[in-house]
Amino acid sequence: MQLYNTLSAKEREELIDQAGEDRLTISFYQYAHIGNPGLLRDHLFITWNELEVLGRIYVAHEGINAQLSVPASRFQAFKKHLDSITFLKDVRLNIAIEQDNKSFLKLKVKVRKKIVADGLDDGVFDVTNKGIHVGAAQFNALIEDPDAVVVDMRNHYESEIGHFQGAVTPDVDTFRDSLDLIEEQLRDHKEDKKLVMYCTGGIRCEKASAYYKHKGFKQVYQLEGGIIEYTRQVREQELENKFKGKNFVFDQRRGERISEEVIASCHQCGAPCDTHTNCENEACHLLFIQCESCAEKMNGCCSEDCMEVIALPEAEQKKLRKGKVKSNQIFKKGRSEVLKYKQ
Missing domain, CATH: 3.30.70.100 (Alpha-Beta Plaits)
Structure with a gap:
């Protein structure tokens, strides 16, 4: 079979x-x-x-x-x-x-052990005690509410190319990194502020909302269906779009354009750009933002060292890759020191 x-x-x-x-x-x-x-x-x-x-x-x-x-x-x-x-x-x-x-x-x-790597011990809190789900119209109203704090539950390379106006965008590499950081930043506002969260499709907010209620936040909201569903509702209901830029997605497209604004920059030359790519050197495969001009100049690579590698015969490249493990821990998705204009 x-x-x-x-x-x-x-x-x-x-x-x-x-x-x-x-x-x-x-x-x-x-x-x-x-x-x-x-x-x-x-x-x-x-x-x-x-x-x-x-x-x-x-x-x-x-x-x-x-x-x-x-x-x-x-x-x-x-x-x-x-x-x-x-x-x-x-x-x-x-x-x-x-x-x-x-x-x-x-x-x-x-x-997998979990469907999202959150690092949480689900046994210490009620994962079903989630926040209030809101649609696009109510989410827009919350963005304008002075008593609300809108938080992006995604990673830095996602929010870098697109996010909601006025949102807190934690500078983190993983979802689990953001959980304690956000609690620490908002610890003095657990009673008086509305914690309003969003992510790509809603899954990260499902667990995070229950976690923050367990941590003492009294007013917890989450965007139903995430940015994807928000965009659908905005277009169908002809609402104001408060999301600026692209929505990062985890497939070959790497991004969906939600608004015409380009809020990011090429990591190699600083020109306005929000197109993610992976370094052509298979031993590197770094995820970074690269404009068309730099892509042509650098042959799709993140550095001159990687350009030298891809110029080698494939057999030589395979020898260099042997025994090496690609991982987010090593390459940090856009944080490499070879990228002059990284955020």
Whole structure:
């Protein structure tokens, strides 16, 4: 029984081109008690592989977190399958603002300890005692409320290219880093201020809102469906858009344009730019912001050292990569000292 990918990303890309069919980029999450995550993982992979679903899905005892690409013609079959799973029936699906048929090129369903790495001990607080969910209109009102503090629950490289006006944007590398930092910054306002949180699709705020209520915050709000759902509601209801720039996304697109403002700069020359890329040197693969001019000048690399590496024969490059591990801890997503104009 096939429980793994048999095609490379390049082979899948060629098949997508040949099919000439539109695909939908979708994300969803659901906290639930899952007794056997491994069994669910296998069931999802077998079913979704037949539907030609691609994406990155994490399954844990606490629930599921999924980012997917589904053939448009098979969306109803995909939705029917979701509804056949009790805890996923009628789950909210966040449809991408900007579609790309190649947002994902493999199907990866992984069992994890948690569906979001938050570093929290869920046993010490009630994870179901969440904050008040608000839609776009109420969120806009809260942004204007002098008694509210709007906090971005995402990482620095996400908020760097786009965030809500007036929001607190913690300078952190991971979600878990932001939790204690925000509590410390707002410790004197647990009683008198409204803590209003947002993230990409809502999942980080689900856990964070319960955590902050446990920590003594009396008025906790969270943006329902995150930036993705906010943008959909703003457009459908013709509301004022208070999000500036791009929404960072964790697929091949790396970002969705929400407003025309470009609020970030190229990390190499300082020119206005909000396009993320990964260094072409596979031994580096640093995520950073690079304008078209620098991309051409640097051959898509973050540094001259990496340019020298990619100029080597592939066999030599593989020797240099051997035994090295790429990780956020090492490369820090845009914090490398080789980037002159990094934030």
